[in-house]
Amino acid sequence: MIELYLFLAFMIIAAIVATEIKDLLSAVISLGAVGFSVAIMFILIQAPDLAIVQIVIEVLTIVIFIAVISRTTHIDETIGKKLSSTHICAIVLYAFFTILFLIVMFRSLQEIPDFGNPIMKIASEYIKLGLPKTGGANIVADVILDFRALDTLGEATVLFTSVIGVVALMRKSGRKK
């Protein structure tokens, strides 16, 4: 389990670099480091389905980000400027609520059961009945496309909505001059 914590620390450092660096290309690469660390962590806890999806999505995201950066600007001009008093107030408030959140999460996470012993017994039913009820050998496909297909329908709808949103935001006709 120690390697998971190492990757976690690496991800936190990379995320801080991604927000604080001035060059946007470096920020995108740091974001990619975070995503690929998530993929490696999925492999370490033996979830190959999620690892495949994470890797391909991460590659696609980085390609889209770099393509967008190469057509707009390389420099984040908001970093390095002097902070106004409103900004400082916001940062102090944000730090306060982050620490509060961490304390609450630490206390509530000690209550949850161990890895592999969930409170909800439905998951063990899925594992037992996956192959006999659906005939699919991949238990993940059985769950997302048979037992919980409605969730997948909702997910597809979310993707459809986001595509419509992006295309509608980027179009030129109908925009005020």
Next chain:
Amino acid sequence: MKGMSLIVKTITNIVIGFIFIFGVYIILHGHLTPGGGFAGGVIIAGVFILKFLAFGSGAKSEKKSLNIASIFESIGGLLFIGIAISGLLLAGTFFLNFLPKGTPLHLLSAGIIPFCNIAISIKVGAGLFSIFLALAAMKYVMED
């Protein structure tokens, strides 16, 4: 979009078919091995993105590609809903696995799951490709 150098174009020509076949493999074996419609659809979208980035394209072909991609996304969504509704019509439950289950670990098994995978892959691939076109080629596509 401008194209890239001759080296990139040659390598793209070599690998693009293999990537496409790998995506189709991931989709069709989604009920047997890790992977599935979502991952395979993203890989197939990646094939088209690679082709666009390496060879470049004019404004006309980008606009045409966006139209075709939106048609394919609608087809994928309608296929998925159609599978769900055919379960409702033929057997009485939304998303019922009404097809025969077959022998486990064979390609033709698991009832509707492979067909759902194919529908989702069409939808996801076309959707992500149109996001890429809208974001990365917006200068050309969106000017009327």
